[in-house]
Amino acid sequence: MRWWVFIPVLALVLTMDAAFMPAFAIGGHVPQLWPLLLAFVALYASRGAALWAAMIVGVWLDAMHPALGLGAESPRAVTVFGPHVLACAAGAWCVLETRTWLYRRNVLTVAFSAFNCALLASLAFIAIAGIRAAYADSSPLWGGGSGGAALGSDLVDALYSAVIAILPAWGLQSTLTVWGFATAGPRFAGGSRMNRGND
């Protein structure tokens, strides 16, 4: 995978998630694009590259979503690195495990994988946050309410994200050659893979 393509696209996707996607919010549920990008990468990239990509996405997500801890006068916003990293790795792992029996060239497959990725990432995040809440955090990292409610809310978010992802998935599929994936399309012939220096 060409990292010089992935990093700028990831920056654009996360910027859109933070600043633009709330325009499509319905009833407090906001679609996200990062599961789509991560699922797309995990569908085509090598196993190692997909997991590294997931960790980079996770670090950036951790940076963008501070947790709240106890402060002197008001709750303190503290960035906790780690939970999203593991959550994204879990989401990418889910796609890596399922990609062998999926028809990857279909945009619906990408959207479906984005749903799987978002859902498993959410499950992993809530599990980690639940464990942390037992000894380290004054309030769970997922915010208020029970973990089950948070998971239910994330399930709806994941569904909504998958529906919204269909159009951008088509756009990503059409740029497949730019990414230089190790396992993409007719270029996946052994001879053409040689000397590409990609992962």
Next chain:
Amino acid sequence: MPFVSSRRILVIALAGAALLSALPQSFQTPWSGTLATVLWAPLVPGASVLAWARDRVRAPAEPYQGLPEELRAARESRDQLQGELDAAQLRVGQLEGQLGELSGYRPADRAGWQPRLASVIERGAGRPAGLLGIDIGIAQGVGEGDPVVVGGNQIIGMVAAGGTENRSWVIPLDDRRCGRIDAIVLTEAPDGPSDASGGAGAKKADKGGRADKSDRGDKARNGARATVLVQLVPQGNRTLVGELESPADVKPGDTVLLSDATWRPAAQGMRIGVVESEGTLDANPLRRRITVRMESDPLRQSRVVVKVRVSGQGQGTRGTGAAK
């Protein structure tokens, strides 16, 4: 990249992430904020442009939208003055209660704040949800606990600690992590005074015509409203719930103002919202439950005003200040 191919480095990185995930916040506090700022910095220009585009696609739910700018400014000024009046009336009530406790008396300090306009550059849409990122921070005098308002007197949240030079996080009022919030409900009392106990007003009315007339005159000047104390618990999705004694005469549509000693004085008297519904509690028929809906949706604001403290004018809270 060669490191991508190394299985060992990948396992070490994942183990490091797991270790960081397990450590308490205090282990990351010294450096994680700086790293987050560095990671966020390259996204700021794009976020500003996309935020502008977002507001074009879906207009923010600002008060008095569509009115001419002058009229809108005038109405916001009116609301701000109304908020100040409400705050002053609250303060008078508190002082009356404190007259007998002069040793613990501290003079009012209502003027120790200045408004700072801020743009919402980020809205939390992951976990944790709901935090708002604004483009002013310590450099502009923003501090932890500063109240955040829109439309002059509608409070939507408070600034969380841990902001940076030019960036702060706002905890929406409907976020459970804001803790319990003491508030007062301004109830309409057209046929005589009523209060939380439901009895004091009735006793006053029995004392005679002159006192009753004087009392009614005062009530008329104050908008003929009685107050009911209530403690609200944020529920998310713009709602807060609270429990009341049954005699309290609260109706849907009544205004709810913040009156919490652990919040800054600049936040006192700001409007939280209106009573959306009220009903009896099945578990305790002597108490009733009210649902308060915030008038402004924190997640649909593009510009907010932070009431920052003015240096040199102490405006500390009277409570312990810790999140309840």
